Amino acid sequence: MNILCNYEYHAPKTKAEVLDLLADIGDKAKILAGGTDLVIMLKEKMIAPEHVINVAEIEELAGINFTADGVEIGAGTKISDIGASKELDKEYHALCYAADQLGSYQVRTMATIGGNIAHSLPAGETHTPLAALHAEVVIESKKGERRVKLEDFILGNRKNVMESDEMITKVFIPKPAPHSRSEYGHIGLRRAMEIDCANMTVNITLEDDKKTIKDVKMVMGSVAPKPLVSEKAPQILIGKALDEELIQKVGEAAQSEAKPISDIRASAEYRRDVIGALARRLTKEAYDLAMEA
Numbered sequence: 001m002n003i004l005c006n007y008e009y010h011a012p013k014t015k016a017e018v019l020d021l022l023a024d025i026g027d028k029a030k031i032l033a034g035g036t037d038l039v040i041m042l043k044e045k046m047i048a049p050e051h052v053i054n055v056a057e058i059e060e061l062a063g064i065n066f067t068a069d070g071v072e073i074g075a076g077t078k079i080s081d082i083g084a085s086k087e088l089d090k091e092y093h094a095l096c097y098a099a100d101q102l103g104s105y106q107v108r109t110m111a112t113i114g115g116n117i118a119h120s121l122p123a124g125e126t127h128t129p130l131a132a133l134h135a136e137v138v139i140e141s142k143k144g145e146r147r148v149k150l151e152d153f154i155l156g157n158r159k160n161v162m163e164s165d166e167m168i169t170k171v172f173i174p175k176p177a178p179h180s181r182s183e184y185g186h187i188g189l190r191r192a193m194e195i196d197c198a199n200m201t202v203n204i205t206l207e208d209d210k211k212t213i214k215d216v217k218m219v220m221g222s223v224a225p226k227p228l229v230s231e232k233a234p235q236i237l238i239g240k241a242l243d244e245e246l247i248q249k250v251g252e253a254a255q256s257e258a259k260p261i262s263d264i265r266a267s268a269e270y271r272r273d274v275i276g277a278l279a280r281r282l283t284k285e286a287y288d289l290a291m292e293a
Ligand SMILES: Cc1cc2nc3c(=O)[nH]c(=O)nc-3n(C[C@H](O)[C@H](O)[C@H](O)COP(=O)(O)OP(=O)(O)OC[C@H]3O[C@@H](n4cnc5c(N)ncnc54)[C@H](O)[C@@H]3O)c2cc1C
Pocket: 030, 031, 032, 033, 034, 035, 036, 037, 038, 039, 055, 075, 076, 079, 101, 102, 103, 104, 107, 110, 111, 112, 113, 114, 115, 116, 117, 118, 119, 123, 124, 125, 126, 166, 167, 168, 169, 193, 194, 195, 196
């Protein structure tokens, strides 16, 4: 039984070949990486592309490379490799931990970071850590390269800024400042294989006194159509040493900024409740660990 639609299958060997194909047939094609989202959409007949371009075997698209300024993670890098990288975990803890929470082991060994970003679901596991860590998504076409901040890349549920002739080739994350720490947390209905009903990353940098907050980026997931960067958290926290009162205030701020909806996974009310709890817990954890960094 043919459960998928009819499409022409392409298996280019290099990035340049993919970009050639996208320039010619990108408007009728879908890129296939790990297939953990795409194959479901094909089977469910949510999409019916005329062409499928498999990029899974292209080695130059995968890998974690540390540079003087930060780290570059190839779009084709498996989520399991990100979760398992001890070197990455040292400076980009929230991303590694989030990667380790995505789906099951089997899913993580198929799924790629490029696919997670390009699929652009509001609950996407890697989105809030990437945004909180100031990541840029590197997009390429035959016309050249452009870099877009993660929070600007995703426009809404399954919507992003990519044109039909473009693909994600890598993600760049700048080197974190001294005395900083990022912490990720998520809430789901059950511990295995759930898509989060809310998630968050808090990235805190301290001054050299290791007490005063120099910078903070708090990003909420699944409480708005796209990753939501808190405007209030920096106003509340920067220039101060964390205490109980500030922790309460930052929780209330996150609740006031969240714009959750009710759906199959959770009510809007529940999401607003847990986003406050995540904000309080992760702010305290990130602050305490930044003091030791
Ligand atoms: C059982 C199960 C559990 C899951 N649990 C989670 C979870 O807990 N959290 C979570 O976030 N996700 C979860 N997912 C979703 C999925 O595994 C991730 O989104 C995954 O990272 C997608 O990557 P992929 O390589 O499989 O993408 P694919 O399925 O190959 O592609 C997904 C989309 O991205 C596009 N795409 C892929 N690569 C590129 C590229 N380089 N440039 C441009 N476009 C590209 C494709 O065309 C497609 O539109 C789950 C999936 C399953 C099946």
